[in-house]
Amino acid sequence: GQQVMQIPQYQHVQEGEDFTTYCNSSTTLSNIQWYKQRPGGHPVFLIQLVKSGEVKKQKRLTFQFGEAKKNSSLHITATQTTDVGTYFCAGPEEAGTALIFGKGTTLSVSS
């Protein structure tokens, strides 16, 4: 079946270092969404990418959607302790009735 894969599963960085998580889908996606879950919290929507090759920025976060609309990435520049959490990508399954989530990348940051 349709799958969304994320790497790495875990990443530890020193504060101020950059961080990137990658998301790959087994099928072409109409769009991709990114969510963040803080420790002990619930997933919160960050952004949605729709167009092939789209790049969007939110302060230190840069999101990209691949040209083939099968992969995406989230890059954080100069991480801060507030960036700690698990980042999920999600894409709609082909019938459009469910979102398929990647397993997430858990980011830890030491100061």
Added chain:
Amino acid sequence: EAQVTQNPRYLITVTGKKLTVTCSQNMNHEYMSWYRQDPGLGLRQIYYSMNVEVTDKGDVPEGYKVSRKEKRNFPLILESPSPNQTSLYFCASARGTVLAKNIQYFGAGTRLSVL
């Protein structure tokens, strides 16, 4: 304030004792869904509903039931809980019935332990 409310937040129960986790949203969303989250497995969908009286199975529906009698409520029912249902559960809602471009709003979660 727009929100998805789950209750209870924490629950410890014993094998076989029926329980219900409630979920309510105040955004008039058509779509509602239940997920379970387990370490290393991410978010897996249990059931979803595209509108009142319309429910369907997700990826891991075994051992669970749902109902959607009102638009705002989507309870998750465990008729005979087992220890392998110990997990963190999230309810979510979204506008519309096709998720292609719709954001999901999650509840705060219910941590369930089945002994």
